[in-house]
Amino acid sequence: PMEAKVRGTYSIVWEDSEYGVMRFLGLRNTCSEPDGLAFNDWIPTDAASWSVLDAVKNRHNATR
Numbered sequence: 088p089m090e091a092k093v094r095g096t097y098s099i100v101w102e103d104s105e106y107g108v109m110r111f112l113g114l115r116n117t118c119s120e121p122d123g124l125a126f127n128d129w130i131p132t133d134a135a136s137w138s139v140l141d142a143v144k145n146r147h148n149a150t151r
Contacts, residue, residue: 092117099129103143109136 099111
């Protein structure tokens with residue numbers, strides 16, 4: 088059998104000073120328990136958060 092892995096979810100609220108609040112669901116999955124390594128994925132929870140995220144990404148890409 089596979090050994091147990093630490094998995095969990097958590098809420099993230101991030102406010103960009105120009106575009107406003109983004110809300111995410113964080114997903115944590117262990118990739119190497121002995122080394123203490125884990126994947127943390129942030130998934131926008133609503134359409135408004137996707138819109139703010141797109142605006143922030145566009146701003147970042149414009150300054151590159």
